[in-house]
Amino acid sequence: xxxxxxxxxxxxxxxxxxxxxxxxxxxAAKGVPxxxxxxxxxxxxxxxGLNEAPDVQLYRKAGGRGKALKAFGVPCSPHLAxxxxxxxxxxxxxxxxCRAEAAGVDIVLFEGAxxxxxxxxxxxxxxxxxxxxxxxxxxxxxxxxxxxxxAILSLDALENAGIDTAGIVLCRTLPPSIPDPGTATGxxxxxxxxxxxxLKGLAGKRQIPFLADIPFIPNFxxxxxxxxxxxxxxxxPAAEHLLGVASCDAADASPKSGMSDxxxxxxxxxxxxxDFDRAHLWHPYTSALAPLPVREVTGTSxxxxxxxGGQELIDGMSSWWCALxxxxxxxxxxxxxxxxxxxxxxxxxxxxxxxxxxxxRRLLPLLxxxxxxxxxxxxxxxxxxxxxxxxxxFWRSLGNTEKSRFxxxxxxYHGDTTGAMxxxxxVTGMHALFTGLLPRQIFVERPTCRFHEPYxxxxxxxxxxxxREHAAKIAAVVIEPVVQGAGGxxxxxxxxxxxxxxxxxxxxxxxxxxxxxxGFGRTGRMFAxxxxxxxxxxxxxxxxxxxxxxxxxxVAATAETAGGIxxxxxxxxxxxxxxxxxxxxxxxxxxxxxxxxDTLLASPWRERVSAIEHxxxxxxxxxxxxxxxxxxxxxxxxxxxxxxxxxxVERWQDFFVACGxxxxxxxxxxYVMPPLIxxxxxxxxxxxxxCAAARSAASHGGTPQIKDVPPPLS
Ligand SMILES: *Cc1c(COP(=O)(O)O)cnc(C)c1O
Numbered sequence: 250x251x252x253x254x255x256x257x258x259x260x261x262x263x264x265x266x267x268x269x270x271x272x273x274x275x276x277a278a279k280g281v282p283x284x285x286x287x288x289x290x291x292x293x294x295x296x297x298g299l300n301e302a303p304d305v306q307l308y309r310k311a312g313g314r315g316k317a318l319k320a321f322g323v324p325c326s327p328h329l330a331x332x333x334x335x336x337x338x339x340x341x342x343x344x345x346x347c348r349a350e351a352a353g354v355d356i357v358l359f360e361g362a363x364x365x366x367x368x369x370x371x372x373x374x375x376x377x378x379x380x381x382x383x384x385x386x387x388x389x390x391x392x393x394x395x396x397x398x399x400a401i402l403s404l405d406a407l408e409n410a411g412i413d414t415a416g417i418v419l420c421r422t423l424p425p426s427i428p429d430p431g432t433a434t435g436x437x438x439x440x441x442x443x444x445x446x447x448l449k450g451l452a453g454k455r456q457i458p459f460l461a462d463i464p465f466i467p468n469f470x471x472x473x474x475x476x477x478x479x480x481x482x483x484x485x486p487a488a489e490h491l492l493g494v495a496s497c498d499a500a501d502a503s504p505k506s507g508m509s510d511x512x513x514x515x516x517x518x519x520x521x522x523x524d525f526d527r528a529h530l531w532h533p534y535t536s537a538l539a540p541l542p543v544r545e546v547t548g549t550s551x552x553x554x555x556x557x558g559g560q561e562l563i564d565g566m567s568s569w570w571c572a573l574x575x576x577x578x579x580x581x582x583x584x585x586x587x588x589x590x591x592x593x594x595x596x597x598x599x600x601x602x603x604x605x606x607x608x609x610r611r612l613l614p615l616l617x618x619x620x621x622x623x624x625x626x627x628x629x630x631x632x633x634x635x636x637x638x639x640x641x642x643f644w645r646s647l648g649n650t651e652k653s654r655f656x657x658x659x660x661x662y663h664g665d666t667t668g669a670m671x672x673x674x675x676v677t678g679m680h681a682l683f684t685g686l687l688p689r690q691i692f693v694e695r696p697t698c699r700f701h702e703p704y705x706x707x708x709x710x711x712x713x714x715x716x717r718e719h720a721a722k723i724a725a726v727v728i729e730p731v732v733q734g735a736g737g738x739x740x741x742x743x744x745x746x747x748x749x750x751x752x753x754x755x756x757x758x759x760x761x762x763x764x765x766x767x768g769f770g771r772t773g774r775m776f777a778x779x780x781x782x783x784x785x786x787x788x789x790x791x792x793x794x795x796x797x798x799x800x801x802x803x804v805a806a807t808a809e810t811a812g813g814i815x816x817x818x819x820x821x822x823x824x825x826x827x828x829x830x831x832x833x834x835x836x837x838x839x840x841x842x843x844x845x846x847d848t849l850l851a852s853p854w855r856e857r858v859s860a861i862e863h864x865x866x867x868x869x870x871x872x873x874x875x876x877x878x879x880x881x882x883x884x885x886x887x888x889x890x891x892x893x894x895x896x897x898v899e900r901w902q903d904f905f906v907a908c909g910x911x912x913x914x915x916x917x918x919x920y921v922m923p924p925l926i927x928x929x930x931x932x933x934x935x936x937x938x939x940c941a942a943a944r945s946a947a948s949h950g951g952t953p954q955i956k957d958v959p960p961p962l963s
Contacts, residue, residue: 252495253350253357254415255384257375259399261363263391264420264463266304268487269360271463271480273313275488276356278481283356285315288343288378289369291362292324293317304360310471311480318346327375328368340373341551344381348559351384356495359384364399365406376410380577383548385415385494387460387487392421392444400448404455409586415494416460417452418487419445424465460487519545519557541899544906549576552927554911562911565921565935570734570766572797574848575924581796584844588837597625597833604839611846612803615775617784622811624804624826625834629765629791630664632802633727635828636787637668640725640759642826643810646817652758654688656715656726660695662735663727663763672727674736677916691719696741700731700884704744712749716756725759725787730777731884734766738889738918740882746781753786759810765791765802770849771922772885773858786810796845801838857925861886864929865921868936876947879917888936889920890943894951901942904953908938909961919943934962 256272258265269285276283290302308315319338321330331338351357361367365376379386386407390400400417407414425437445462452459463483469476517525522545535541548555552575554562567573574581588604595602609623624639626632637655644652657663657672664670670678671687680687693715698708716723730746733739753760762785767777771793774780778788787810791802806814815824832838865888872890873881880891896914905912912921912935919942921935937959945957 252491253359253384254491254494255359255361255379255382255386256389257361257379257386257403258364258389258391259396259403260391261367262422263364263389264418264422265360265389266307267422267469267480268387268389268418268420268461268463268484269304269358270307270311270313271477271484272358272488272491273308273315274311274477274481275484276492277312278485279488279492281356281488281492282354283313283358284350285313285358285360286347286350287315287317287320287360287362288347289319289321289327289338289362290317291321291327291330293320293322295322307471311477318343318350326367327362328370331370338369338373340369340377340381343369343378344550347378347382351382352559356491358387365403376406379407379412380410381550383412385413387415387491388417390417390419390444390448392419392441392462393423394440396444397447397451401451404451404457414455414457416458416487416490417448418461418463418484419448419459420461420463421465424467458490460484460490522557551575551577552924552931556906560906560909562906562909563923563927563931563934565905565910565912565923565939567793567922567924568797569792570771570922571792571795572924573769573771573793573845574796574852575926576797578796578845578848580844580848581798581841584840585798585837588840591836593837594832594835596831598829602834602836602839604836604843605834607843608803608839608846611843612790612805615846616788616805619784619807619809620788620805621808622806624806624828625839626802626804626828627830627832627835628664628800629789629802630666630669631830632765632789632791632804633664633669633672633763634666635804636727636761636763636789637672637725638828639787639804639806639810639814639826640761642817642822643759643813644724646813646815646821646824648821651721652724654691654719654722654724656691656693656712656719656723656758658695658728658733659692660733660736660739661727661729662733662766663729664765677736691715691723695733695737695739696745698742698745699882700740700742701882702742704742706744706748708742709745709748712745713752716752716758720756720758723756723758725761726753727761727763729763730767730785731780732767732772732777732887735915737916738882738887738891738920740884740887743780743782746778746783750781750783750785759786761785761787761789763789765789769793769846770854770858770885770925771887773855773862794845795838795841796848798841798845799838801835801842852925854925858886860929861923861925861927861932864932865936868933869939871940872943875943877951878943878947886925887920887922888939889918890939892917892919892943892946892951896946897952900952901946904942904945904955904958905938907955907958908934908941910935910938912939937962 256265256269285308287304293302302317302320305315305317323330323333361375367375390396449459461483531537532540545557547557552564554564626635641653660674663672671690693712696708698704762778764776768790786807788805795801814826817824865883869881869888872878877893879893882889895916901914941959942953945953
């Protein structure tokens with residue numbers, strides 16, 4: 250794949266088309282195959298019943314090749330031109346069509362319409378299309394009064410969108426406004442020259458190449474070979490520069506990275522990335538020396554993950570439960586940028602700030618009455634540590650030092666730090682490996698009462714026995730309400746939790762709900778304990794709280810729990826809760842969490858979860874009864890296929906990636922929990938891939954074969 254570029258302007262009529270056409274000529278003169286593509290062209294005149302795109306005509310007159318992907322008649326903004334023809338431009342579809350164009354051997358110059366914020370539809374702008382494509386951008390600056398301001402605004406907008414600017418071309422398309430010689434014309438010349446001088450300086454400071462200063466060409470006619478000749482000469486340095494950028498990683502087959510973020514350093518090649526990663530970067534749950542293979546991500550968008558080389562995967566993992574709204578959600582990105590521009594972090598000792606308070610004000614109404622003291626921490630595991638310390642401190646503050654053990658369920662997962670790990674399933678949590686380090690907790694068998702089956706009270710007996718037997722030593726019972734996540738994706742009956750709540754009250758022990766995976770709507774309730782209608786004493790939140798933008802967590806405690814800790818006499822802790830992470834209440838994370846909660850609440854999330862539940866149930870049903878499949882279950886936006894034998898993660902992943910989906914199984918579980926914004930088509934592709942894998946595995950000893958990857962859907 251050759252390198253392509255996006256050409257945009259500071260405004261309409263900045264000279265983009267002339268520059269694009271001139272570049273085609275200059276590239277042709279260098280013997281390089283290049284084409285120009287207008288993703289959207291408006292103002293097309295009907296010729297022989299066909300809409301003829303004016304810019305495409307211009308490319309042709311320059312001796313180049315080009316086409317328009319979407320053409321509309323009326324010369325106005327694309328959103329309006331489309332609407333006038335009862336059409337709507339779809340960003341994802343347009344981006345896909347552009348990517349298909351860029352996949353050939355030619356250098357493609359994509360020419361935008363108007364400036365960066367020209368609307369494509371009611372939501373998306375030309376800049377969103379540029380962001381989807383992530384091609385280096387050539388900015389054509391209209392040399393006229395006001396252009397410095399326009400140029401800086403455009404460059405900042407590109408930079409904020411994470412897009413590299415490959416260069417600036419200054420272009421004068423207007424004739425001198427006052428034909429009369431004299432001072433006024435003199436002033437205009439001075440303005441144009443000053444624009445050029447200033448922008449060259451600005452470009453230098455930003456390390457963006459200033460590629461050409463195209464003067465007004467009097468009597469320019471597209472029919473005039475001499476005019477094209479002149480333009481070609483003026484743009485030759487620009488063409489040469491683009492070729493340099495293009496060859497920089499031509500070997501790399503990536504439409505994505507031009508210059509790296511450190512704008513002056515050439516981007517690393519795909520091989521360099523993988524080699525360094527393999528040699529030096531540790532990945533989760535794998536060896537440093539012989540790790541499982543990894544794939545390089547170069548971008549994300551909506552429910553899609555983009556791999557180096559251009560392959561798009563539909564995300565079935567929400568990046569481990571957290572990317573609730575998919576990727577690149579505009580309000581979340583804006584919240585992070587806005588807060589970063591104000592202040593990104595201050596210590597929480599002795600200081601406070603609006604983002605922390607705003608987040609608290611959003612969380613409280615989501616929680617049952619009583620849960621009213623919030624502790625912000627940095628990750629899920631830390632939240633669990635905090636909750637454990639709260640429970641122990643609570644009993645000490647009452648003078649009870651005996652209560653310092655915890656009850657947890659087999660099949661549980663509560664995090665990887667030492668305390669949290671002591672609560673994880675002893676087998677899958679590898680407790681044997683850490684004997685001596687881990688505190689020993691009390692484990693109760695996994696609840697046998699399935700979510701969708703009538704409740705059998707006998708399923709609670711093991712818990713009841715354990716609690717009664719050890720009551721004096723137990724500080725708290727820790728559960729993942731309704732859905733046990735990373736310990737095996739098990740769904741159990743809410744009545745179990747109801748019984749647990751009553752018994753904890755009766756025996757005097759706290760109930761900690763770890764909703765790090767289930768919180769914020771995943772199961773069809775805002776929090777999974779709502780299925781049981783109970784209030785935990787301590788609640789842990791994390792993962793989806795920031796919509797997957799960054800690490801963050803929160804622990805909410807009841808007034809009684811917090812009150813107990815806080816009124817202890819000096820010899821029992823003095824009322825101070827002894828925890829305080831450096832990045833506690835990080836303002837960036839708080840601001841993003843606020844935006845994520847607002848986004849969730851403003852969306853029809855309940856309907857979405859139940860629609861996803863329906864799609865997953867239907868889509869995964871064919872797996873039921875296949876050899877090697879032990880169980881198929883769906884709850885909310887979580888779908889699970891449990892296998893009889895542990896899966897070969899690498900081989901299953903290869904199969905899924907070949908299907909164009911991102912699903913990462915573990916142990917006996919192959920599961921999906923897509924972002925809530927996943928489309929019906931995305932969901933169908935996810936379940937289709939999962940079924941194909943299970944079917945292939947069924948006839949090949951438990952491991953799917955690449956030859957069984959279904960042909961792509963059109
Ligand atoms: C992921 C998870 C944790 C740990 O959160 P981290 O942010 O990975 O530390 C704890 N509890 C549950 C239920 C989880 O799913």
